[in-house]
Amino acid sequence: MVENNNKPILQLKDISKTYSSKTSFLGGCGKEIVALNHISLKIFKGEIFGLVGESGSGKTTAGRLIVKLEKPAAGKIFLNGNEITGLTGKVLKDFRLKVQMIFQDPYQSLNPQLSIYDTVSEPLHIHNIENVQARKYLVIQALKSAGLTPPDDFLHRYPHQLSGGQRQRVAIARAMILKPKFVIADEPTSMLDASISAHIFNILLEMREKLGTTFLFISHSLAAARYLCDRIAVIYRGNLVEIGPGDAVIQKPKHPYTQALLDALPKFGHWDEVRRYDTLLKAERDTYQDEGCPFFDRCKVAHKEKCSRERPHLTAAGDSHSVACFYA
Amino acid sequence: MALLEVENLSIGYHSQKGYLHAVEDISFSLEAGKSFGFVGESGCGKTTLGIALMRLLPPNGVIGEGRILFEGKDLLKKSDEEMRGIRWKKIAMIFQAAMNALNPVHRVEDQIVEAILAHDLMHSKEEAMKQVEDLFVLVGIPKDRMRDYPHQYSGGMKQRAIIAMAMACRPTLMIADEPTTALDVIVQDQILGEIKSLQEKYKISIIFISHDISIVSDVCDNIGVMYAGQLVEYGDKVEVFSSPAHPYTKALLSSYPTVTGEKYKLEPIAGEPPNLINPPSGCRFCHRCPSAGVSCKTESPVWFELTPTHRAFCSYIR
Amino acid sequence: MGRFEIGSYEMSMEKLNKKSLNRMPWMARFRDGWAIYRQNLLGKIGLTLLVIFALMALCSFIPPLIDPMYQPMTGVDPNIAKSTGPSFRHWLGTDFMGRDILSQLLAGARVAFMVGVSAAFMSIVIGTAIGMIAGYMGKFVDTLLMRLADMIMVMPTLLVVLILAALFGQLNIWTIVLIIALFRWPGVSRVIRAQTLSLKQRPFIEAAKVAGASHMRIIFRHIMPNVLPLAFLYMTFRVTSAIIIEAALAFLGFGDPSTVSWGMMLQWVWKTGHMFKAPYWLLPPGICISLITLSFYMLGRAMDEVLDPRLRKETGTG
Numbered sequence: 001m002v003e004n005n006n007k008p009i010l011q012l013k014d015i016s017k018t019y020s021s022k023t024s025f026l027g028g029c030g031k032e033i034v035a036l037n038h039i040s041l042k043i044f045k046g047e048i049f050g051l052v053g054e055s056g057s058g059k060t061t062a063g064r065l066i067v068k069l070e071k072p073a074a075g076k077i078f079l080n081g082n083e084i085t086g087l088t089g090k091v092l093k094d095f096r097l098k099v100q101m102i103f104q105d106p107y108q109s110l111n112p113q114l115s116i117y118d119t120v121s122e123p124l125h126i127h128n129i130e131n132v133q134a135r136k137y138l139v140i141q142a143l144k145s146a147g148l149t150p151p152d153d154f155l156h157r158y159p160h161q162l163s164g165g166q167r168q169r170v171a172i173a174r175a176m177i178l179k180p181k182f183v184i185a186d187e188p189t190s191m192l193d194a195s196i197s198a199h200i201f202n203i204l205l206e207m208r209e210k211l212g213t214t215f216l217f218i219s220h221s222l223a224a225a226r227y228l229c230d231r232i233a234v235i236y237r238g239n240l241v242e243i244g245p246g247d248a249v250i251q252k253p254k255h256p257y258t259q260a261l262l263d264a265l266p267k268f269g270h271w272d273e274v275r276r277y278d279t280l281l282k283a284e285r286d287t288y289q290d291e292g293c294p295f296f297d298r299c300k301v302a303h304k305e306k307c308s309r310e311r312p313h314l315t316a317a318g319d320s321h322s323v324a325c326f327y328a
Numbered sequence: 329m330a331l332l333e334v335e336n337l338s339i340g341y342h343s344q345k346g347y348l349h350a351v352e353d354i355s356f357s358l359e360a361g362k363s364f365g366f367v368g369e370s371g372c373g374k375t376t377l378g379i380a381l382m383r384l385l386p387p388n389g390v391i392g393e394g395r396i397l398f399e400g401k402d403l404l405k406k407s408d409e410e411m412r413g414i415r416w417k418k419i420a421m422i423f424q425a426a427m428n429a430l431n432p433v434h435r436v437e438d439q440i441v442e443a444i445l446a447h448d449l450m451h452s453k454e455e456a457m458k459q460v461e462d463l464f465v466l467v468g469i470p471k472d473r474m475r476d477y478p479h480q481y482s483g484g485m486k487q488r489a490i491i492a493m494a495m496a497c498r499p500t501l502m503i504a505d506e507p508t509t510a511l512d513v514i515v516q517d518q519i520l521g522e523i524k525s526l527q528e529k530y531k532i533s534i535i536f537i538s539h540d541i542s543i544v545s546d547v548c549d550n551i552g553v554m555y556a557g558q559l560v561e562y563g564d565k566v567e568v569f570s571s572p573a574h575p576y577t578k579a580l581l582s583s584y585p586t587v588t589g590e591k592y593k594l595e596p597i598a599g600e601p602p603n604l605i606n607p608p609s610g611c612r613f614c615h616r617c618p619s620a621g622v623s624c625k626t627e628s629p630v631w632f633e634l635t636p637t638h639r640a641f642c643s644y645i646r
Numbered sequence: 647m648g649r650f651e652i653g654s655y656e657m658s659m660e661k662l663n664k665k666s667l668n669r670m671p672w673m674a675r676f677r678d679g680w681a682i683y684r685q686n687l688l689g690k691i692g693l694t695l696l697v698i699f700a701l702m703a704l705c706s707f708i709p710p711l712i713d714p715m716y717q718p719m720t721g722v723d724p725n726i727a728k729s730t731g732p733s734f735r736h737w738l739g740t741d742f743m744g745r746d747i748l749s750q751l752l753a754g755a756r757v758a759f760m761v762g763v764s765a766a767f768m769s770i771v772i773g774t775a776i777g778m779i780a781g782y783m784g785k786f787v788d789t790l791l792m793r794l795a796d797m798i799m800v801m802p803t804l805l806v807v808l809i810l811a812a813l814f815g816q817l818n819i820w821t822i823v824l825i826i827a828l829f830r831w832p833g834v835s836r837v838i839r840a841q842t843l844s845l846k847q848r849p850f851i852e853a854a855k856v857a858g859a860s861h862m863r864i865i866f867r868h869i870m871p872n873v874l875p876l877a878f879l880y881m882t883f884r885v886t887s888a889i890i891i892e893a894a895l896a897f898l899g900f901g902d903p904s905t906v907s908w909g910m911m912l913q914w915v916w917k918t919g920h921m922f923k924a925p926y927w928l929l930p931p932g933i934c935i936s937l938i939t940l941s942f943y944m945l946g947r948a949m950d951e952v953l954d955p956r957l958r959k960e961t962g963t964g
């Protein structure tokens with residue numbers, strides 16, 4: 001299912017992205033916020049790769065850089081070995097055929113003035129595909145595979161007539177209609193109820209089965225990532241802290257931050273279990289953020305000298321499992 | 329005697345399309361010092377229930393029938409004046425997205441002081457400020473952040489400030505509607521921990537409303553599962569969790585991915601919740617229920633008692 | 647989350663049979679829109695009034711056909727040479743020259759619509775295009791266009807037209823329309839630009855970019871339909887201001903002397919000293935001007951509700 005012949009379908013090499021915030025509300029000079037700090041990763045064909053982090057971690061930024069909604073400040077991105085960092089014109093349009101995105105907010109990612117048919121068929125119009133009959137057929141197929149049945153019922157409706165779950169499925173139909181090779185799902189279920197999220201997850205799994213699409217699943221939920229993903233990467237304040245096979249990262253996490261995330265998850269039935277890893281400090285340390293490990297100011301198991309001065313890099317710590325920590 | 333007893337409460341809204349039966353015939357009781365969690369998905373009526381308990385329904389909201397007995401007295405029979413004396417002082421509420429309730433152009437300390445003075449709790453500004461200081465210690469905000477503006481606070485800190493405001497009067501009952509929805513996992517865990525410790529320390533009763541059954545199960549002693557305006561399962565949290573009886577509860581639990589235990593296939597619930605303007609007769613869940621029987625469509629379900637502390641609203645439980 | 651959804655509620659779509667689903671979506675939308683519009687009282691009153699005025703405008707061709715003395719401008723009753731009150735031959739009486747007031751009123755309705763709608767339409771087209779381009783392009787183009795708008799906006803329309811009239815003599819009605827349009831677009835463009843700026847950030851615009859849409863496509867397919875409701879709304883207000891400007895110009899004596907408009911009628915009443923002597927002549931045009939502006943305003947308010955689904959009176963919480 002996953003073709004790992006060391007030729008990744010997507011590769012990020014040393015990607016960095018910064019935002020400069022202009023003067024703050026009360027004055028003060030503009031600061032540079034590092035959204036992504038020298039990120040490198042490889043995603044292989046047919047896999048569902050999870051990028052997990054909290055808000056502000058940079059996970060959404062990474063997704064946006066890949067679909068070229070924004071430009072990286074440094075580094076390169078490769079699709080099937082070809083560099084895509086500086087594409088323009090027709091080549092860019094061809095790229096759009098291969099890489100698509102499912103957005104987080106189903107209440108905002110559909111144009112409220114366009115019918116469902118118009119929204120889902122738009123990619124077909126843009127890429128001058130087929131005639132009217134063929135377009136209608138493709139739209140119906142896309143709606144069916146996104147779980148909206150009977151598809152005819154939905155063609156002429158408008159977004160405000162649909163529930164959140166239905167809207168998100170329309171967004172999936174739109175993303176998948178061009179049969180892209182690589183799809184980024186940016187927190188596709190964070191605005192939806194659990195029972196509907198489950199449906200969305202299963203649709204993504206089905207698409208991977210049937211079409212062989214590779215997915216980058218961005219989420220704040222380790223549980224969802226565990227369910228869906230073959231491999232998981234954990235990102236903290238713009239830095240990748242751990243990457244590995246899904247089960248390994250969840251069952252045997254090595255980085256203190258991953259461990260803190262797992263500790264913080266609601267126990268779901270296992271109420272008497274004591275906190276397992278306990279790697280989080282109660283109060284944050286006062287430190288210089290520029291040097292040393294990004295997690296230093298909250299890490300209980302950090303060593304004051306080394307961790308505050310040197311920045312750890314991702315190093316192997318098991319079967320395709322790497323951690324950015326000196327003491328993992 | 330229970331602190332709060334709700335009997336056969338029904339609430340509706342007058343909308344352009346008709347009368348919406350948002351909450352139908354809900355009964356439950358809450359002991360002093362305990363916490364009760366309401367779980368349900370969008371549209372199930374849990375938020376409506378929360379604001380109805382404070383009698384803060386919008387103008388088109390109507391309490392159809394029932395009683396809300398707080399400390400033995402029916403809140404529905406109280407005048408507006410009397411309710412004003414109860415709100416914030418005895419019953420406090422943390423609304424959804426409460427962090428946005430902070431006025432961005434005033435300092436946080438000033439806002440809480442103003443709330444305290446407006447409710448006649450203290451009579452001088454100095455007293456009120458001291459109270460705010462104590463509250464901030466209570467919820468874990470460093471004292472040197474008191475004079476900041478809301479935008480300088482992180483999401484978690486804003487939520488803590490809101491909790492401090494709600495605690496200002498040391499209420500006996502706190503209603504928290506999705507207090508942690510917009511927060512990150514780690515902060516959420518900390519806030520939930522804080523709410524729990526406040527509850528233990530001050531013996532506050534809490535009604536916790538959420539769509540996330542895993543959070544509710546962490547914080548509450550008792551759980552009520554709501555679907556389409558009705559309470560479908562109700563009882564001690566350990567029992568409800570380990571042996572869910574109502575098909576909806578079972579389906580809800582099996583649609584959550586977990587990090588521990590076996591990895592099972594998530595089963596979504598097919599279909600959509602019913603239209604509450606014309607609610608179906610019979611069981612409201614039957615169209616989506618995997619174990620629906622023939623009579624479920626026409627006959628209303630009955631309450632089935634599995635144990636004295638665990639009941640489910642279903643005709644087919646054996 | 648707190649979003650209230652009334653189950654899988656579908657509007658009048660359910661009543662549409664299968665065949666009509668194959669028709670253009672805009673027809674279905676029109677039907678839906680009408681259903682909503684119908685429920686708005688202001689809208690119904692406004693629309694009724696406008697229909698009456700429209701009928702008046704259409705009927706303006708009839709009186710001269712009955713008898714040439716009913717010509718609004720040139721028709722003179724051979725038996726009457728001064729202003730007389732309502733009678734059988736002249737339902738509203740005659741003006742100082744013996745011309746029928748009712749036919750003048752009907753002709754005025756025609757002019758009002760022509761002037762109002764054309765001027766408004768032109769200013770909206772210009773203003774929307776400029777606003778969208780400025781908002782979407784940003785940076786230099788935006789600054790340039792907005793400075794231009796500022797310069798034009800500060801010039802008082804009425805004064806400019808008066809000066810032009812003084813310089814070039816009496817102006818043709820279409821020249822007046824053009825000038826009104828050219829001076830009124832900045833207001834529209836500011837609002838449309840603001841709308842565009844906020845729309846630019848919305849995820850559905852980003853989704854279009856990710857799908858590969860060109861800038862032109864995004865502006866005309868995505869931004870325009872979302873700003874059109876606002877543009878239409880502004881159009882109704884512009885109509886009112888255009889009508890009033892034309893009336894003011896005519897009243898002050900700078901209108902097109904070969905056109906009979908309500909403002910012109912008022913000028914004649916005033917100039918011939920009949921203001922307090924002939925209420926049957928003074929009141930009708932004044933009332934018509936007020937009513938037509940009021941009815942366009944009401945139309946605008948009701949259309950606002952139709953065009954923006956979120957403004958409809960949907961109530962309830964989760």
